Each structure stands twice: as structure tokens, then as C-alpha cells.
Amino acid sequence: MNNVKQELEHISTELSRHIEICSGGYKVPDTYFESLEQDFTSKIHSNPYETPEGYFDTLEDTLMSGIEKAEGAKVISIRSKVQRAIPWLVAASVILVAGVWSINYNINGVSADESMLTSLSVEDLEEYMEYNIDEISLADLAVEDISFDEELYWISEDIDDLEEELLQTDLTEEELLEFL
Amino acid sequence: MINDQIILSKISNPTTKEEGFRLLLKAYQERLYWHVRRMVEYHDDAHDVLQNTMIKVYKSIERFEGKSKLYTWLYRIATNESLTFLSKRSKKSTSSLDDELEHVGRTLQADSYFDGNEAQLRLTQAIYTLPEKQKAVFNMRYFDGLSYRDMSNILGVTEGGIKASYHHAVKKIEAFIKKGNYE
Known part of the structure; x- marks a missing residue:
């Protein structure tokens, strides 16, 4: 000192x-x-801060209780939610496409898609694709019922977790450089 | 003080993990609290950061391989948590540094958990003006008396980098106090 x-x-x-x-x-x-x-x-080396009376007497129990709560709370990540929803989305899409095709075919005797495609311009198709891509993204988010802010929060949490994992490994500087 | 090996050995056994972790808390919670408190200033914030630190320590202690000292590893997690907290807090803040300093001065004077005299308040304000990593280095050296080598392990920066950071921190604090004295 x-x-x-x-x-x-x-x-x-x-x-x-x-x-x-x-x-x-x-x-x-x-x-x-x-x-x-x-x-x-x-x-000036002395500590100017104080704590509530008896704070350190109960701190161990308070911290352990917080740890137990955190361990008990199972957080489901957006990634796993999306992964779980994929089979349902695929199944719903197949049923929807089959249903629409069947109705069109039965009404017109020929596939309505076929006749529609021959009359569409390239611009129409591009617009159609663009619209549908947006629809798919929005549908995915709607299924998750997660707002844009929540989405950002989850992504940032993932980054925090990755950062945390890197910091919590007791690698030497050389090992870390080698790893990177 | 209880030996780190005993703590780690108990933690590595699932039947004695909680007992071992309680020993770890007994040994280090107070030191870590003060380290975090000096970084984030306010008691409530310090408590939250310490709680998050300990949750992360609990979740990852089994991956600690003993390549560094236990307390430098703990300090590393606590420092990282404090820096993350400060970064989030500064993003939320829209006021200027002068306004913030005035606010810190007023809040600390009114804070029943701050018992500093005029000089300590001025020093606290000076430390507040430091960039976060310089603040961490200054606090660890000044209040905890940690060696440059330990700080290097905690922050993952070379000893030379730590010395430079500390030197800049001291110069800035000195300049801040002088500015207040001659204004």
C-alpha cells in the first residue's frame, strides 16, 4: 500500500x-x-459508503435465495420457441396449399394457378414474392407473439451470454488469442 | 480465511455444492460488494449487480479450472457485470456530464448510505468522471490495493496497459480536483 x-x-x-x-x-x-x-x-482511503444496518449479516442468505430463484426460472429462448413452432408451421402451410389447390381445381376444372401464372408479368411475380417474404417474416413473429423490442432484447441477451461465457473461462491470454 | 481448494472441492461435489458455495460467499461477498459499490456508487444498484454476479458464478463455477486465482476470477465476473450495468445506465442517461456530476453530488449527500466528508465527496465525483475501465483500475489499485499483475488477470489487459490506464486515471482525478479548487 x-x-x-x-x-x-x-x-x-x-x-x-x-x-x-x-x-x-x-x-x-x-x-x-x-x-x-x-x-x-x-x-481518503477509508470507505465513504455505508450499507443498511445488518446488510452483510443476511447477505449470504439473500444471495442464495436469489440464486435459487434464478435456477428455478426456466427461460425459454426465442430460438427454441421458433424451433418448436417449425413443424406446426410446415404442417399448416401444406394443408393450406393443398386446400387452395383443391378448391381452384374443382371450381375451374383446371388449375387456377396455372392460368394465373401465364397471365402474370415478371414485375407482378417479383411483387408477389416480395409481399410473401414479408408475410412469412411477420407470420413468424406473430406466432411468437413477441414485439420488435422484445426481439432485440432477446438477441442482446444472447450476445451478453456469449460474452459472459468468454469472460468466465479462465483461459490464459495466449490461449484466448489462439482460440480467436 | 478458508482455503480456496476446500471451497472448490465442496462445490465440485453435487451433494456439498450449496455448502461450498455458501463458504465462497462468506469468503468473498463483502470484498466483491465493495468493489461493485465503488463502481456503481449506489447501494441498491450494487446489490443487484452483486446478485447477478453470484448467479453467474454459481452457474459457471464448475467450469473454473483453477488456472487463475479464485478471487481474480470472481473479480473478473463482478467487474464485467459492473461495466455492463454502467454501460446500460449511461445509454439511458441523456444529461450532460456536468449535470450528472451535480446530480451525483446532491444524491450522495442526501444518500443515507454515503458517509463521506467534503473531500471524499469530491474524490467520488472525480472518480465518477473517469471512463469505466479506468475507474475499475483506479478503484482496484486505490481501495483494494491489488497488484498490477492481479488487475491484469482480472481485466484481461497486459500489465503495461493497466499501468498506463492507472496513470491516466490519477492524472485526470488530480486535474478534476485542481479545477474545482481554482475555479
Whole structure:
């Protein structure tokens, strides 16, 4: 700690001057400022913060209780929600396509899609594809019932988790560089 | 103080994991609290950050391979949690640094959990102005007396980088206090 004291000599001097200025002309005992600077190095190292009374007596139990709650709360990630929804989405799409094709075919005797496709321009098709791509994305989000903000939150949490994993591995600097 | 090996050995056994983790808390919770508190200033914030730190420690302690000291690994997670918290807090804030300093001064003076004198308040404000990583380095050196080597392990930065960071932090604090004295 002596090295730290030497390193911070200037700060102690300035802080003692600060107190002198803050006194705003009020009188203090004759020897007050002579001893003040000497005392400062040790005084300013003391902790200015306090905690609620008895905080550390119960902290262990409080922290363990928080850990147990966190362990009990199973968080389902958006990725796993999407993965679980995929079979249902595929099945619904197949039923929908089959149903529409069947209705069209039965009404017109020929496939309505076929006759429609021959009359469509390239621009019409491009517009159709673009529209449907947007529809698919929106449908996926609607199934998840997750707002855009929530989506961002989940993505950022994933990044946090990845970052956390990297930090919590006690790799040496060389190993980390090698890994990267 | 209880030996880290005993703590880790108990934690590695599923039947004694909780007992081992309680020993870890007993040994390190107070030091980690103060480290976090100096970073985030307010008690409630410090408690939340400490709780998150301990949840992460609990979830990943089995992956700790003992290549570094246990307390540097714990400090590393606590520091990272504090930096993440501060980063989120600064993104939410739209006020200028001067406004924030005034606010910090007023809030700390009114805070029943801050018992500093005028000089300590000024020093706290000076530390508040530091960029987050310099703040972490300064606090660990100044209040915890950690060596540059330990800080290097905690922050994953070379010892030279830590020394430079600390040097800049001290100069900025000195300049901040001087500015207040001669204004």
C-alpha cells in the first residue's frame, strides 16, 4: 500500500487544499491544516459508503435465495420457441396449399394457378414474392407473439451470454488469442 | 480465511455444492460488494449487480479450472457485470456530464448510505468522471490495493496497459480536483 500512497501524493495535496477552500474563511485550530495533509493519505482511503444496518449479516442468505430463484426460472429462448413452432408451421402451410389447390381445381376444372401464372408479368411475380417474404417474416413473429423490442432484447441477451461465457473461462491470454 | 481448494472441492461435489458455495460467499461477498459499490456508487444498484454476479458464478463455477486465482476470477465476473450495468445506465442517461456530476453530488449527500466528508465527496465525483475501465483500475489499485499483475488477470489487459490506464486515471482525478479548487 505504500507504493499507492506515493503514487497518490498529488491527490492528497489537492484534496487538503480543497477542504481549506471549502472552509470559506471560517476559523479552524492553528495546527489543523498542518496535520490535515499528512492525515489525508490514510483518511481518503477509508470507505465513504455505508450499507443498511445488518446488510452483510443476511447477505449470504439473500444471495442464495436469489440464486435459487434464478435456477428455478426456466427461460425459454426465442430460438427454441421458433424451433418448436417449425413443424406446426410446415404442417399448416401444406394443408393450406393443398386446400387452395383443391378448391381452384374443382371450381375451374383446371388449375387456377396455372392460368394465373401465364397471365402474370415478371414485375407482378417479383411483387408477389416480395409481399410473401414479408408475410412469412411477420407470420413468424406473430406466432411468437413477441414485439420488435422484445426481439432485440432477446438477441442482446444472447450476445451478453456469449460474452459472459468468454469472460468466465479462465483461459490464459495466449490461449484466448489462439482460440480467436 | 478458508482455503480456496476446500471451497472448490465442496462445490465440485453435487451433494456439498450449496455448502461450498455458501463458504465462497462468506469468503468473498463483502470484498466483491465493495468493489461493485465503488463502481456503481449506489447501494441498491450494487446489490443487484452483486446478485447477478453470484448467479453467474454459481452457474459457471464448475467450469473454473483453477488456472487463475479464485478471487481474480470472481473479480473478473463482478467487474464485467459492473461495466455492463454502467454501460446500460449511461445509454439511458441523456444529461450532460456536468449535470450528472451535480446530480451525483446532491444524491450522495442526501444518500443515507454515503458517509463521506467534503473531500471524499469530491474524490467520488472525480472518480465518477473517469471512463469505466479506468475507474475499475483506479478503484482496484486505490481501495483494494491489488497488484498490477492481479488487475491484469482480472481485466484481461497486459500489465503495461493497466499501468498506463492507472496513470491516466490519477492524472485526470488530480486535474478534476485542481479545477474545482481554482475555479
